[in-house]
Amino acid sequence: MHSSPLLLEEPIRMASILEPSKPTFFPAMTKIVGTLGPKSRSVDIISHCLDAGMSVARFDFSWGDPEYHQETLENLRVAIKSTKKLCAVMLDTVGPELQIENKTDHPITLEADTLVVLTPDQNKEASSNLLPLNFTGLSKAVKKGDTIFIGKYLFTGSETASVWLEVSEVEGEDVTCLVKNTATLSGSLFTVHVSQIHIDLPTLADKDKEVISTWGVQNNIDFLSLYTRHVEDIRHAREFLSKLGDLKQTHIYAKIENIEGMKHFDEILREADGIILARGNLGIELPPEKVFLFQKAAIYKCNMVGKPVVVTRVVDSMTDNLRPTRAEATDVANAVLDGSDAILLGAETLRGQYPVETISIVGKICAEAEKVHNQDLYFKKAVKYVGEPMSHLESIASSAVHFWVALLMLFGLFL
Known part of the structure; x- marks a missing residue:
């Protein structure tokens, strides 16, 4: 082998x-x-x-x-x-980044198989039934059946700190979703991720x-x-x-x-x-x-x-x-x-x-x-990828690296 x-x-x-x-x-x-x-x-x-x-x-x-x-x-x-x-x-x-602000600072529990509305109206208070989003274009970007993730951490499907939603209805600027797993969102700010859509917000x-x-x-x-x-x-x-x-x-x-x-x-x-x-x-x-x-x-x-x-x-x-x-x-x-x-x-x-x-x-x-x-092997692959002779400075740098690597390996034998 x-x-x-x-x-x-x-x-x-x-x-x-x-x-x-x-x-x-x-x-x-x-x-x-x-x-x-x-x-x-x-x-x-x-x-x-x-x-x-x-x-x-x-x-x-x-x-x-x-x-x-x-x-x-x-x-x-x-x-x-x-x-x-x-x-x-x-x-x-x-x-x-799409975010939901929880002004109450109280944990919000979302129960599986219930409905929750995502709205761009940030004057409304976050609850287990309604979550205000900092983005007005969500209703135009998603369709029924799309998935939305909310939480602070990497979603695994078994944790209780993130929630997986499925879009069930789009009405005006509001998006109604079916909660797929029971979760409790804690803190004042939740990150929202919608798979494979363009977020029309500036990079900076x-x-x-x-x-x-x-x-x-x-x-x-x-x-x-x-x-x-x-x-x-x-x-x-x-x-x-x-x-x-x-x-x-x-x-x-x-x-x-x-x-x-x-x-x-x-x-x-x-x-x-x-x-x-x-x-x-x-x-x-x-x-x-x-x-x-x-x-x-x-x-x-x-x-x-x-x-x-x-x-x-x-x-x-x-x-x-x-x-x-x-x-x-x-x-x-x-x-x-x-x-x-x-x-x-x-x-x-x-x-x-x-x-x-x-x-x-x-x-x-x-x-x-x-x-x-x-x-x-990696060095040889890199040289092959570049596909052209090294410049004088590159050759000097390469030789220096080879020398120090050999020296470190030799030095390591005596430690």
């Missing part, structure tokens, strides 16, 4: 698998992006996150005000200084522009995470950043999370500085059996053109548990073997009970996968 071409050619010894993992002198090459929030914003916790392997801090502006995020960022700076660890800053924009909302031009400029952000459907989204964002002066060097990472982004992936990849595969929404947008195909194809394309690719939603269960599931651990490793450059943690570090442990475990899995990743 032949081993996967992704793995090193020599067989993996069972004895080495049974040996306990040893702390390595060098951290995993795969970067870890941690989202900072209520459970991970103190100087102490951030310091531990940095020591555990976090190298990018993500600030999600779909919740919280700039003052709150500024306090967190100041704590990050203190932690960076004390730990002497480098950490970049990523600003994540809201974009054209006014709120996004204000945050970027104030908080973003003030803190000289390194990365902008942008919900992207078309290549024009990247161009408009880059033009906006260039006008701000201080953010000309900010890298724009395209978040691909729906069918539109997938259809225009190649041209988006050419324009973006990097790609984020937002698997939470992709898992709803696509049939489950298709998600891995897009992930592998997208990562391969990013690798071949030399642009970073980030994979999200890998260890969701660690939001409430100290260990990932077997499937999640394997998922992280396979993302690395596919060629992912970074793993992005969301709820696991934002509001999860074990942010430090999550970063540590994900880092260990990445390091183990990197040990058996066939770097030489």
